[in-house]
Amino acid sequence: MAAMTAKKAGKRASGAVRGRKRRTVDVALGDRSYQIEIGDDWLEPLGRRVGDRLGAERIALLTVPTVARRYAPALTRGLRAAGARVSRIVVPDGDATKNLRQLGELYDRFLDQGLDRHSAVVTLGGGVVGDLGGFAAATFLRGIPFAQVPTTVLAMVDSSIGGKTGVNLKQGKNLVGAFHQPVGVYIDAATLRSLPRRQRAAGAAELIKAAAIWDADFFDWLESRIEAFLDLDPKVVLPALERACAIKAQVVERDEREGGLRRLLNFGHTLAHTIETHARYRGILHGEAVSIGMVFAADRSEALGFSPKGTRERLQSLLERAGLPTRVPNRPRRAYLSAMAVDKKKQGEEIHFVVLEGIGAAGTTSLRPRDILPPGWKA
């Protein structure tokens, strides 16, 4: 394939792609720097690398049932080969697991198993175990190291990178959390083979988001390969994961604590959150809501004069080819307005709304909900 290059000043290109070779992406954050290692079918050696990197005597391996059954044995063999004593903690599947009660149970298990300041946590699974396990690691004994082994597309390209960890409260998602960078992110793309296609597509929405806000060449590249990505062709999956991880890494490097640039990652998320709230987080996956939200935001970006005509159409067509929904659910304007009014990213009356400035570039603008959804707007 042609190399994906980021021509824009300041955006780092990841270089040409070399077959199925293992690849590494740096996340440069001073003394909290780490690497994302991406390979295919290497779970046991991956475990060995994680274990060597952590150098911990005891490791709590946090995972969920489906993932545990398939992947925990090989990963554990690798961790043990590095000399660690590994205890497996399996928590129930689903976002509802990211709660304070579950967190309390984790601390109990850590103490029962004799974890101390020289111990570490490894999370194996999607964003749910990554966020929960990362937050447990951030807070147990005021913080012990952890490593992420993400097994969903979403976790590989988004949630495992950047150090945001946390749990939900009954009042809302991710309301309690901490920044705690992992010591490394270790990806085995082969784990995606058991991930349902709908989940793959939902994760691909975040990958398309990364391309849309940051890298026009990557977007072009994906336009001729999105089906191959969803079919998990390794010649496409590995470079695509690498590029999307590199984009997230670059954004996080420049804005670790979300002062400005990191907000670009919220592209499509203002409307997505309102859709998820209305659906009470049931029946629609986060990536699906983001897909709809991105098309909406791209449409508003054109209407407000930020991006050239045709931008929304290109984005929408790529998302649709990925099998993602793009139509805003039919609800009255006021329902969307009131959901936006409680957006936690809100400052005063205005929302930092992410607009596209064309494919591959984005910016933020402060808008009141009623300007995002002007009178007469219909879903």
Ligand SMILES: NC(=O)c1ccc[n+]([C@@H]2O[C@H](COP(=O)([O-])OP(=O)(O)OC[C@H]3O[C@@H](n4cnc5c(N)ncnc54)[C@H](O)[C@@H]3O)[C@@H](O)[C@H]2O)c1
């Ligand atoms: N920390 C961050 O920066 C950040 C960013 C985005 C999202 N998030 C969080 O991430 C979570 C969503 O992550 P997610 O989409 O990965 O959801 P998830 O962790 O619930 O995983 C989705 C589903 O896939 C299953 N699964 C995972 N890997 C599998 C595999 N290889 N084979 C078969 N099944 C597998 C899981 O059991 C689950 O049912 C949310 O809680 C969200 O708040 C965090």
Ligand SMILES: [Zn+2]
């Ligand atoms: Zn998201």
